[in-house]
Amino acid sequence: MVKKLTPMSQDFNQWYTDIIQEAQLADYSPVKGTMVIRPYGYALWENIQSYLDKRFKETGHENAYFPLFIPKSFIQKEAEHVEGFSPELATVTHAGGKELEEPLIVRPTSETIINHMFAKWIKSHRDLPMLINQWANVVRWEMRTRLFLRTSEFLWQEGHTAHQTKEEATEEALRMLDIYEEFTQNVAAVKVIKGTKSEIEKFAGAKVTYSIEAMMLDKKALQAGTSHELGQNFSKAFEIQYSDENNQLAHPYQTSWGVSTRLIGMIIMAHGDDKGLKLPPEIAPTQVVIIPIIPKNSNPSEILDAVNNIKALLEGLRVKIDDRSEVSPGFKFNEWELKGVPVRIEIGPKDLDKNSVIVARRDKADSKVETHIDELNLTINNLLKEIQENMFNESSNFLNNNTSHAEDMDQLIKKLNESEGFVSCYWSENKDDELKIKELTKATIRCYPLDNNDAKQSINKENEQGKFAIFSKSY
Amino acid sequence: MVKKLTPMSQDFNQWYTDIIQEAQLADYSPVKGTMVIRPYGYALWENIQSYLDKRFKETGHENAYFPLFIPKSFIQKEAEHVEGFSPELATVTHAGGKELEEPLIVRPTSETIINHMFAKWIKSHRDLPMLINQWANVVRWEMRTRLFLRTSEFLWQEGHTAHQTKEEATEEALRMLDIYEEFTQNVAAVKVIKGTKSEIEKFAGAKVTYSIEAMMLDKKALQAGTSHELGQNFSKAFEIQYSDENNQLAHPYQTSWGVSTRLIGMIIMAHGDDKGLKLPPEIAPTQVVIIPIIPKNSNPSEILDAVNNIKALLEGLRVKIDDRSEVSPGFKFNEWELKGVPVRIEIGPKDLDKNSVIVARRDKADSKVETHIDELNLTINNLLKEIQENMFNESSNFLNNNTSHAEDMDQLIKKLNESEGFVSCYWSENKDDELKIKELTKATIRCYPLDNNDAKQSINKENEQGKFAIFSKSY
Numbered sequence: 001m002v003k004k005l006t007p008m009s010q011d012f013n014q015w016y017t018d019i020i021q022e023a024q025l026a027d028y029s030p031v032k033g034t035m036v037i038r039p040y041g042y043a044l045w046e047n048i049q050s051y052l053d054k055r056f057k058e059t060g061h062e063n064a065y066f067p068l069f070i071p072k073s074f075i076q077k078e079a080e081h082v083e084g085f086s087p088e089l090a091t092v093t094h095a096g097g098k099e100l101e102e103p104l105i106v107r108p109t110s111e112t113i114i115n116h117m118f119a120k121w122i123k124s125h126r127d128l129p130m131l132i133n134q135w136a137n138v139v140r141w142e143m144r145t146r147l148f149l150r151t152s153e154f155l156w157q158e159g160h161t162a163h164q165t166k167e168e169a170t171e172e173a174l175r176m177l178d179i180y181e182e183f184t185q186n187v188a189a190v191k192v193i194k195g196t197k198s199e200i201e202k203f204a205g206a207k208v209t210y211s212i213e214a215m216m217l218d219k220k221a222l223q224a225g226t227s228h229e230l231g232q233n234f235s236k237a238f239e240i241q242y243s244d245e246n247n248q249l250a251h252p253y254q255t256s257w258g259v260s261t262r263l264i265g266m267i268i269m270a271h272g273d274d275k276g277l278k279l280p281p282e283i284a285p286t287q288v289v290i291i292p293i294i295p296k297n298s299n300p301s302e303i304l305d306a307v308n309n310i311k312a313l314l315e316g317l318r319v320k321i322d323d324r325s326e327v328s329p330g331f332k333f334n335e336w337e338l339k340g341v342p343v344r345i346e347i348g349p350k351d352l353d354k355n356s357v358i359v360a361r362r363d364k365a366d367s368k369v370e371t372h373i374d375e376l377n378l379t380i381n382n383l384l385k386e387i388q389e390n391m392f393n394e395s396s397n398f399l400n401n402n403t404s405h406a407e408d409m410d411q412l413i414k415k416l417n418e419s420e421g422f423v424s425c426y427w428s429e430n431k432d433d434e435l436k437i438k439e440l441t442k443a444t445i446r447c448y449p450l451d452n453n454d455a456k457q458s459i460n461k462e463n464e465q466g467k468f469a470i471f472s473k474s475y
Numbered sequence: 476m477v478k479k480l481t482p483m484s485q486d487f488n489q490w491y492t493d494i495i496q497e498a499q500l501a502d503y504s505p506v507k508g509t510m511v512i513r514p515y516g517y518a519l520w521e522n523i524q525s526y527l528d529k530r531f532k533e534t535g536h537e538n539a540y541f542p543l544f545i546p547k548s549f550i551q552k553e554a555e556h557v558e559g560f561s562p563e564l565a566t567v568t569h570a571g572g573k574e575l576e577e578p579l580i581v582r583p584t585s586e587t588i589i590n591h592m593f594a595k596w597i598k599s600h601r602d603l604p605m606l607i608n609q610w611a612n613v614v615r616w617e618m619r620t621r622l623f624l625r626t627s628e629f630l631w632q633e634g635h636t637a638h639q640t641k642e643e644a645t646e647e648a649l650r651m652l653d654i655y656e657e658f659t660q661n662v663a664a665v666k667v668i669k670g671t672k673s674e675i676e677k678f679a680g681a682k683v684t685y686s687i688e689a690m691m692l693d694k695k696a697l698q699a700g701t702s703h704e705l706g707q708n709f710s711k712a713f714e715i716q717y718s719d720e721n722n723q724l725a726h727p728y729q730t731s732w733g734v735s736t737r738l739i740g741m742i743i744m745a746h747g748d749d750k751g752l753k754l755p756p757e758i759a760p761t762q763v764v765i766i767p768i769i770p771k772n773s774n775p776s777e778i779l780d781a782v783n784n785i786k787a788l789l790e791g792l793r794v795k796i797d798d799r800s801e802v803s804p805g806f807k808f809n810e811w812e813l814k815g816v817p818v819r820i821e822i823g824p825k826d827l828d829k830n831s832v833i834v835a836r837r838d839k840a841d842s843k844v845e846t847h848i849d850e851l852n853l854t855i856n857n858l859l860k861e862i863q864e865n866m867f868n869e870s871s872n873f874l875n876n877n878t879s880h881a882e883d884m885d886q887l888i889k890k891l892n893e894s895e896g897f898v899s900c901y902w903s904e905n906k907d908d909e910l911k912i913k914e915l916t917k918a919t920i921r922c923y924p925l926d927n928n929d930a931k932q933s934i935n936k937e938n939e940q941g942k943f944a945i946f947s948k949s950y
Contacts, residue, residue, distance in 0.1 A: 036541050066511050067509040068509075132514070139544075
């Protein structure tokens with residue numbers, strides 16, 4: 001472990017792959033395109049789950065579990081849905097030693113099976129809103145895969161809801177988008193832009209797709225979460241009907257929304273450096289690592305006692321003691337920096353004499369500070385808050401500093417080709433024009449930001465007003 | 476909702492199916508043999524997970540996630556394993572619009588893929604013990620399915636570990652069995668017997684399988700959890716080798732262990748009655764339901780305020796207020812009894828005048844007690860403990876009262892055919908004899924209990940000592 005990482009500036013993609021391997025976040029599996037999430041990576045996912053699950057429940061959602069296998073005929077019921085997902089499906093044709101009468105699809109997403117059940121459960125307006133979430137694995141067969149970002153199987157949550165009115169469905173879709181933003185910014189310390197997707201990027205079967213878009217350290221965009229207004233597309237296709245207060249039958253309005261293990265890829269690429277990961281304290285599996293410095297010929301037990309006392313002082317935090325004797329303190333420093341632990345505490349005989357320790361933070365280089373043990377609990381708690389805040393500010397500044405505005409098509413294309421990060425412009429929604437930009441620059445519209453409702457002359461259509469749009473290359 | 480349940484005494488199986496539907500624990504899915512776990516059933520699973528996950532971590536295990544798909548060739552590497560699982564496999568033959576070169580198996584259990592990765596990760600004795608757990612879905616194609624007990628897809632956890640010595644592996648397998656026992660008895664309030672499995676019932680690929688066996692209210696056994704010593708079977712098949720302290724290469728000794736959503740079936744069948752579920756307080760999604768009694772022409776707001784105050788008094792407990800106005804209190808009583816909520820609190824104007832409430836417990840009939848609001852918190856907390864204890868004692872007594880001893884083969888067969896519950900005897904392990912009993916009675920050896928090491932003349936072999944064994948019909 002702790003081989004040399006490829007420097008980020010030299011090859012961002014290789015740096016990303018190296019980190020995942022060296023920090024033991026994930027590993028390649030023998031099945032092409034799938035991955036093994038190792039304990040350190042899974043611990044990040046557990047922290048993501050625990051925050052979001054709490055917020056979903058606070059906002060009235062209940063968890064349930066729907067089958068992995070979906071009859072092929074279900075996928076075909078919603079026209080856009082089947083078109084969007086067909087190329088990515090994995091199919092079970094044999095089971096229990098026999099060929100199946102109808103092939104089963106391994107779920108790429110669960111709108112179809114869940115709405116089939118909703119049709120059974122939703123009878124009256126009293127059954128609405130129905131607010132369901134599922135934590136599950138899904139399969140989308142991918143040709144070009146990348147650990148955490150694009151794998152044939154991934155873990156995610158998918159929320160599925162049904163409401164009486166279009167307004168309620170809109171509110172729900174935006175409420176969940178806000179929760180994603182809250183998680184990403186306050187917990188993962190990554191600045192995001194909330195917006196609506198263009199026609200070519202929206203979910204297959206949705207009326208409107210909202211997303212949060214983050215900027216990675218190579219200035220590319222990463223779509224970190226999506227929330228969809230499905231209108232009545234699925235409730236009509238799956239014949240979900242309820243009787244309203246006047247005993248009239250009606251189709252509910254629906255939403256679905258999801259985030260996945262891709263968020264782990266985001267955390268890696270939004271924060272790291274040439275030494276490895278940088279984890280925000282709120283999500284770090286280990287927030288503080290304590291490393292005893294035991295010189296030769298000294299009595300280790302005194303230092304080890306002190307280390308245990310310090311751990312006890314930091315109750316409530318996620319603290320690890322690294323008391324391995326077979327590796328040097330320097331080796332340990334490198335390893336925990338690679339693993340992105342926010343705070344390191346060192347303690348040796350000289351520190352012990354002064355009843356103090358050395359505290360180093362991961363987010364800033366050369367940040368060693370001597371701290372008296374009496375003040376340690378307060379100092380560390382404050383420091384973790386400061387690191388969290390600093391990391392978010394850095395992410396936010398990075399996004400702002402790498403966003404520029406294009407006044408015409410030539411500027412837009414030039415900026416995107418020079419990889420200047422996010423490029424805003426006024427754009428008249430148009431599939432062909434967007435595909436042309438994509439062909440010339442590999443970039444697409446990441447979103448029409450929700451917080452900018454200006455309408456101005458568009459850069460793509462003469463005498464047409466455009467909406468404020470963000471273009472970027474993306475993962 | 477709250478249709479009439481089939482009485483337990485009339486048709487136990489139908490009672491079980493009715494309860495699951497009426498209490499909305501699960502539903503049939505359109506794919507034969509699979510089920511939808513509805514929010515109330517899933518909440519039970521979440522409580523099972525949260526208890527066990529904590530205990531797994533306290534005992535040094537880390538969670539990880541391995542791929543759903545396993546190359547067919549992997550399953551074939553361990554001879555007994557492939558023989559045991561072959562009839563139950565589901566196979567993906569097409570993905571991404573193409574036929575796959577090698578078919579992929581949807582995991583029925585993950586020994587093969589996990590040990591393939593262990594071979595990559597385990598190099599030195601310093602990498603041992605390796606203690607991994609996974610929460611996942613698995614697929615075993617079943618012809619005769621039953622909600623929660625036997626479905627083609629189910630949710631479970633599977634622990635997989637590797638150790639330097641056989642002794643450590645034995646300790647680990649028994650440690651996890653103890654945790655399963657602790658959960659089942661202290662949380663699910665179900666008495667279990669810990670033991671080893673006979674040859675015909677052990678896990679395909681294991682050296683020894685341990686299990687916990689519970690008795691359902693129809694006196695049949697349910698295997699609630701298993702823990703396996705795998706010896707070096709898989710470490711040899713998957714070429715896992717580490718260099719020990721003397722730089723010699725060696726194969727580790729391994730274990731695997733698991734419990735599944737079947738535990739929900741156990742909780743239903745170990746406790747319920749003709750009114751519905753009875754949930755032990757430790758696992759109940761709702762521990763206390765408060766029902767306001769609002770007579771016509773009275774002011775509801777006074778009662779509703781009181782109800783909210785009571786809920787506030789019970790902080791820390793899982794409390795629900797049922798203030799629906801469209802159904803009567805009697806309807807609500809039935810519904811919450813059906814759902815097995817341990818404690819019901821009723822409050823109407825007369826109670827309010829006396830500053831008291833009526834408290835009813837689910838586990839005992841006709842148990843209404845008037846309680847002063849000042850004492851409510853203490854009373855309810857004590858009552859929940861008492862219910863938990865009482866339910867375990869009832870389960871324990873039921874098992875003891877329905878266990879008898881057979882002195883010879885005729886007695887064994889007669890007792891098993893008369894469905895007298897568990898039947899113990901001294902048995903000389905022998906596959907053919909056990910299969911004969913199975914043919915005659917449908918019963919098998921549930922286990923050789925760990926707490927009875929006596930050896931006496933066996934009932935199946937002349938002049939051969941037998942071990943103390945428990946026979947029973949089972950789920």
